[in-house]
Amino acid sequence: MARLEYGDRIGKTAQIRVGCSALIYDATREKILLTRREDNGEWCLPGGGLDAGESAEEACVREVWEETGLTVAVVRLIGIYTTPHRITVYKDGNRNQYISFSFEAQILDGTPGLSDEVTEIGFFTPAEAAAINLMANHRIRIEDALVGQPAAFIR
Numbered sequence: 001m002a003r004l005e006y007g008d009r010i011g012k013t014a015q016i017r018v019g020c021s022a023l024i025y026d027a028t029r030e031k032i033l034l035t036r037r038e039d040n041g042e043w044c045l046p047g048g049g050l051d052a053g054e055s056a057e058e059a060c061v062r063e064v065w066e067e068t069g070l071t072v073a074v075v076r077l078i079g080i081y082t083t084p085h086r087i088t089v090y091k092d093g094n095r096n097q098y099i100s101f102s103f104e105a106q107i108l109d110g111t112p113g114l115s116d117e118v119t120e121i122g123f124f125t126p127a128e129a130a131a132i133n134l135m136a137n138h139r140i141r142i143e144d145a146l147v148g149q150p151a152a153f154i155r
Helices: 004-011 055-068 126-130 136-147
Strands: 015-024 033-035 047-051 073-080 095-107 117-125
Touching: 015 033, 015 055, 015 073, 015 136, 033 055, 033 126, 047 055, 055 073, 055 095, 055 117, 073 136, 095 136, 117 126, 126 136
Parallel strands: 015 095
Antiparallel strands: 015 047, 033 117, 073 095
């Protein structure tokens, strides 16, 4: 593969955004919580963008609560994902390259529920997750989490 120059990777119209996602196991640690996005119908880990003035951990806790109604605590950092070759294009034309922190989180309180951003929610085994329309950049986050290494992945 030819080496891409910086401008070729994100283009002149893409913005850098910082985001987070949470990998949440069920009580047996055999299944992972996934949500189906309202905007594109794909399944993903709960998460979203950081707001000004908050840490990545705070954003993760807030985003999980907003999307699922669950109160969680961050347990560990799984990885940092920069994906300079992947641009997310939204319906409104916004183009973003994300720098995402993926965390393992533990449920403290609540029952999983739907929100304005989530049309379905459920716990899936890794094999079940592999068979659904899961966002490609979230597949690698799940694979990395299942490795269980103590050090965070940097991708």
